[in-house]
Amino acid sequence: MPYNFDQVHPRRNSDSIKWDAYPEDVLPLWVADMDFPSPAPVLAALQQRVAAGIFGYGSVAKELAETLCERLQQRYQWTVTPEHLIFLPNLVSGLNLVCRTFAKAGEAALVQTPIYPPFLSAPLNQGIKLQTLELTPQQRGKQLHYEIDELGFIASLTPETRLFLLCNPHNPVGRHFSRHELEALAKLCLQNDLIICSDEVHCDLNLDGQSHIPFATLSPEIAQRCITLLAPSKTFNIAGLGGSFAVVENPQLRKQLLAAMEGLIPHLNVLNSTAMLAAYQHGETWLQALIPYLRGNRDFLVNYLATHLPQLKTTIPEATYLAWLDCRDANLHNPYQFFLKQAKVAFNEGKSFGKGGEGFVRLNFGCPRSTLEMALERMREALEKR
Numbered sequence: 001m002p003y004n005f006d007q008v009h010p011r012r013n014s015d016s017i018k019w020d021a022y023p024e025d026v027l028p029l030w031v032a033d034m035d036f037p038s039p040a041p042v043l044a045a046l047q048q049r050v051a052a053g054i055f056g057y058g059s060v061a062k063e064l065a066e067t068l069c070e071r072l073q074q075r076y077q078w079t080v081t082p083e084h085l086i087f088l089p090n091l092v093s094g095l096n097l098v099c100r101t102f103a104k105a106g107e108a109a110l111v112q113t114p115i116y117p118p119f120l121s122a123p124l125n126q127g128i129k130l131q132t133l134e135l136t137p138q139q140r141g142k143q144l145h146y147e148i149d150e151l152g153f154i155a156s157l158t159p160e161t162r163l164f165l166l167c168n169p170h171n172p173v174g175r176h177f178s179r180h181e182l183e184a185l186a187k188l189c190l191q192n193d194l195i196i197c198s199d200e201v202h203c204d205l206n207l208d209g210q211s212h213i214p215f216a217t218l219s220p221e222i223a224q225r226c227i228t229l230l231a232p233s234k235t236f237n238i239a240g241l242g243g244s245f246a247v248v249e250n251p252q253l254r255k256q257l258l259a260a261m262e263g264l265i266p267h268l269n270v271l272n273s274t275a276m277l278a279a280y281q282h283g284e285t286w287l288q289a290l291i292p293y294l295r296g297n298r299d300f301l302v303n304y305l306a307t308h309l310p311q312l313k314t315t316i317p318e319a320t321y322l323a324w325l326d327c328r329d330a331n332l333h334n335p336y337q338f339f340l341k342q343a344k345v346a347f348n349e350g351k352s353f354g355k356g357g358e359g360f361v362r363l364n365f366g367c368p369r370s371t372l373e374m375a376l377e378r379m380r381e382a383l384e385k386r
């Protein structure tokens with residue numbers, strides 16, 4: 001079935017955080033959801049479920065767990081069984097739960113910045129220390145490319161470091177880390193007896209045909225100390241429904257997590273489990289059409305910036321629909337405010353992503369190309385008028 005990602009679907013006044021947070025004349029390219037309807041089979045499954053009319057407690061978990069295990073096996077040759085899965089309402093609760101369960105007061109979680117802000121708040125929310133180390137930005141031609149700082153990783157560790165919170169693919173710098181890079185991290189985690197929480201929610205959004213490498217598949221030793229967080233929310237644009245899952249192969253870690261969840265963390269509900277099942281069982285054709293469209297948007301963005309806005313440098317995202325723009329050479333006092341006020345385009349402010357984010361903005365290109373083009377033209381005009 002052909003999908004028309006060029007079609008503009010008005011989202012204003014539709015309960016959308018992204019579209020309703022700013023006045024009507026502002027184009028929102030911030031919060032990480034896409035301006036595309038979800039795959040038709042997901043919509044059909046939800047409509048059918050709603051039409052059934054009764055919303056008592058659901059029992060979809062068994063079929064869903066089997067579907068997830070098959071998918072992990074097919075895509076990554078990752079053998080897990082339904083008992084390894086823990087369903088969660090969303091990933092952010094998973095990050096917080098891991099911090100709460102596996103580190104005690106005085107202990108610390110290490111994260112690589114700039115990073116999706118809940119990685120910075122989860123350790124602090126849960127009363128443990130946050131340790132950060134910066135990914136290393138390198139200029140490649142006119143673009144930016146971020147690398148892992150292995151020596152910095154070692155230097156950042158203290159006897160209190162208990163957890164490493166990994167984001168792969170990485171939001172906001174768009175890296176799909178290579179096997180070589182992941183193995184280097186894995187070695188450091190083993191040497192330093194760390195538990196890893198690997199947020200892999202963007203794993204289906206590799207833009208250049210690379211296969212995602214789940215951190216837990218690097219070795220049996222890593223699998224035993226890894227909690228992997230996954231969801232269909234980004235892939236199939238159903239973030240507003242919630243619903244995610246953790247893969248935890250180590251029975252002891254699983255037991256601890258389940259105990260910490262008891263009475264606090266809700267089960268999936270009948271709508272998000274229906275959507276998750278339909279997305280993973282029948283969403284592949286849509287996903288196969290989405291990826292080239294996102295790749296086209298990324299390439300359009302990178303070319304546009306290089307041609308018309310050379311004062312801004314961008315990453316070339318290998319994965320995700322998020323670009324990370326370095327505005328420091330444009331001499332804007334506050335790039336986020338400048339683009340909001342002068343270009344009427346809303347981004348995420350770089351400094352909320354922690355160290356290394358000052359002077360940057362994050363741009364969401366999960367939208368029709370015409371929306372992206374309009375935003376870029378507004379940015380160009382605003383910069384020219386200065």
Ligand SMILES: Cc1ncc(COP(=O)(O)O)c(C=O)c1O
Nearest residue numbers: 032090091092116171199201244
């Ligand atoms: C890396 C990453 N993790 C988690 C989330 C949020 O997931 P959830 O809505 O399931 O909490 C996002 C959303 O942008 C994200 O980029």
